[in-house]
Amino acid sequence: xxxxxxxxxxxxxxxxxxxxxxxxxxxxxxxxxxxxxxxxxxxxxxxxxxxxxxxxxxxxxxxxxxxxxxxxxxxxxxxxxxxxxxxxxxxxxxxxxxxxxxxxxxxxxxxxxxxxxxxxxxxxxxxxxxxxxxxxxxxxxxxx
Numbered sequence: 001x002x003x004x005x006x007x008x009x010x011x012x013x014x015x016x017x018x019x020x021x022x023x024x025x026x027x028x029x030x031x032x033x034x035x036x037x038x039x040x041x042x043x044x045x046x047x048x049x050x051x052x053x054x055x056x057x058x059x060x061x062x063x064x065x066x067x068x069x070x071x072x073x074x075x076x077x078x079x080x081x082x083x084x085x086x087x088x089x090x091x092x093x094x095x096x097x098x099x100x101x102x103x104x105x106x107x108x109x110x111x112x113x114x115x116x117x118x119x120x121x122x123x124x125x126x127x128x129x130x131x132x133x134x135x136x137x138x139x140x141x142x143x144x
Contacts, residue, residue, distance in 0.1 A: 001055045003073050008039045019066050027128045030107035049075030064128040072120040
């Protein structure tokens with residue numbers, strides 16, 4: 001993905017479409033919100049040495065379980081959102097911002113940040129407690 005704000009919404013839509021068969025609507029909403037917040041924050045606040053540095057994304061889709069790894073653009077300073085996230089209960093109700101990182105921490109089932117061979121990345125995991133019944137047939141012999 002290009003490191004530009006206008007690239008965020010189309011990417012969120014593409015990723016949401018890719019996970020639609022695997023997640024229920026409520027979990028997909030959480031996924032979309034977290035990805036949008038993470039990408040918007042990365043584009044707005046990461047300061048890569050080259051403004052054209054790409055943001056690489058790896059998506060792994062399994063039934064009722066999604067993991068997405070978002071890599072910082074090359075040359076950007078590491079930013080572990082877990083250290084900067086504000087508890088949502090502490091955010092002023094009238095504040096225009098300050099909720100994004102807290103929402104990621106609240107809505108993702110797992111949040112990891114660290115360095116790998118490919119650079120620093122944010123890893124988010126989402127799973128459904130109950131399978132999405134609209135896309136998964138009931139088990140053999142089960143009653144709906």
